[in-house]
Amino acid sequence: MEWAGHSGHAFHGQVIVAATEISVLSEQFTKIKELELMPEKGLKEEEKDGARREKDHRSPSELEAERTSGAFQDSVLEEEVELVLAPSEESEKHILTLQTVHFTSEAVELQDMSLLSIQQQEGVQVMVQQPGPGLLWLEEGPRQSLQQYVAISIQQELYSLQEMEVLQFHALEENVMVASEDSKLAVSLAESAGLIKLQEGQEKNQLLAERRLAERTKEQLFFVETMSGDERSDEIVLTISNLNVEEQEDQPTAGQADAEKAKSTKNQRKTKGAKRTFHCDVCMFTASRMSSFNRHMKTHTNEKPHLCHLCLKTFRTVTLLRNHVNIHTGNRPYKCNDCNMAFVTSGELVRHRRYKHTHEKPFKCSMCKYASVEASKLKRHVRSHTGERPFQCCQCSYASRDTYKLKRHMRTHSGEKPYECHICHARFTQNGTMKTHILQKHSENVPKYQCPHCAAIIARKSDLRVHMRNLHAYSATELKCRYCSAVFHERYALMQHQKTHKNEKRFKCEHCSYACKQERHMTAHIRTHTGEKPFTCLSCNKCFRQKQLLNAHFRKYHDANFIPTVYKCSKCGKGFSRWSNVHRHSEKCGSGEAKSATSGKGRRTGKRKQTILKEAAKGWKEAANRDEATAEEVSTMKGEQFPGEMFPVACGETTARVKEEVDEGVTCEMLLNMMYNSAGCTGRMMLVSARLLGRPQETYHQGGRRRGSRRVTW
DNA sequence: TGGCGGATCGCCCTCTGCTGGAGACCC
């Protein structure tokens, strides 16, 4: 054997390929597959004369074509490398026309393959196949008159290829004339495929080398096949792909072992009779046809010889590869006539049409009306009847009826929250929860749910259901009114009824027509009939029926610091001791209003101020709850002082009093603080107050354990 | 042997509903 032509620099990375037939993708993949499906054949022929072993991988017609080709070229083409196989007979030479090509995939990091600097040649398509992350796909050029190609399958890491090259070259160096360092790879490849006869000892070395490599990789050997090319040409297609002969014999993989086991026993398990069946020992599969059985057995191996050059994914069959490539190319040949959907397979289209258009549901549940398009859905549905939960959580007692629920459940253990609100960046365990959050928190026109039995409007349907359950559900036990003997079976009806008692003057005097809402008022009234005066002034022993009367008496006659309040009419300036008198007077006086009142010059007591502020807070609270706080108020509130005009007119007297207090130097914040402390303002009020003060709302949210807490923290 | 059509597996999605913590509100 000799290598002719292309004498390059030291093995400089020309991947030696035979020229030059360009095939369509599927054909190429098919070619490789076919080759790889023949390991036994290759192994068998390896025992024969190594110099002519390559012919055993050719069909009889190819061999005939080769014989008749006659001319054994030894010419060296400018950009071709001719692999001249030297048979034992000097007269027979087979010239394999090789071409050098560039690797066009720059994305592939060559590293250890850096020695391979391939010169691209137009019109050559070379695939260096590696079922791992090492595939180099050389783009297809114009087909022109190319007739042969070589697919070099590198089944492992590139360094393995290099190592193999070195090892095998040493084994070959005495027998193989290597014209150049460039040829080493091709020699290695060819030799590894059994194309090159080795001396006995060298063959052992070769096998040792191969086994060493096989220990590091499952598929290391290369299968080189020559086939006759075009009739017009004497060139021979040299196809190099992986050959796993030793591997399969010596160290079968688990799957392969199973497959082999099945194969070895299948004959024994053939059932005699008119119709034979083939049983898979790996699984429960049976087939009536050998072809089906064989195809099935491939599912138990890792053999996936058909590789997508776009994503390096491998497939068992050409059909699967073609479908996969269609995904890359966007080619979806099965188009739905009723919509714009298109699919890669016909089955997908049929199923789609059932789901979307025909609504045909062949799989019907025997226990309910459920029907499904797919059997798997019915199977899943039936579990809801049987209670079967085959998918057990490994960390708790939970078990689910399908895999997805278990996977989703596992997030509760891992803490994973893969869904994030794009607005506030809150994270959620489920997408639906996040969507609900966005809808309720960040959307306008949030849908509300009106209770059909009352005026309640609730944000969530589920909460409306809770509302219905709590308030409108029928209660078997009688619900009695706390004020009368009425009985109800619905909580809402009871509550509505009890409200009717709220404003009625249920306390009626036995001695007169007086009636009141509160018992304590009636107690005080009864004293007007009995003459009882239980409150005595400690300074003058004067007695009073009510405590308030005693307090007023004490302040007026025994407190030296007390300065009585004087309310002045804004029209005429006349003073009054009570605001109600001012109001009554102002109507007669013609002013029509009493928008301002003055007080005495005396210092207010703390309690007095508290009372005023409490009243202000009430008015403010009402205003806030009526949403009467306006933009003008906000701007006004920016000032440090708290102007009385801020308060709604409805606050009346309180407004004036607050203004008076503010004039004395009470700041907004102080006032609000006092409002909160003394009047127990609602959260809504404080929020409005915060808004008026121009303070960030968050200030008022601190201190709460959850978002939305309205606890004031200043 | 490849292609086709149906079956199957597996994944991800949505919709739905329940639950319990928390603050607001009322009494």
Next chain:
DNA sequence: AGGGTCTCCAGCAGAGGGCGATCCGCCA
């Protein structure tokens, strides 16, 4: 002030829809 109740809210699970990918029986 404190208890009871209600609504808001997020967490979580049940059920089912839809489709990609693959397998298998059958046929040309």
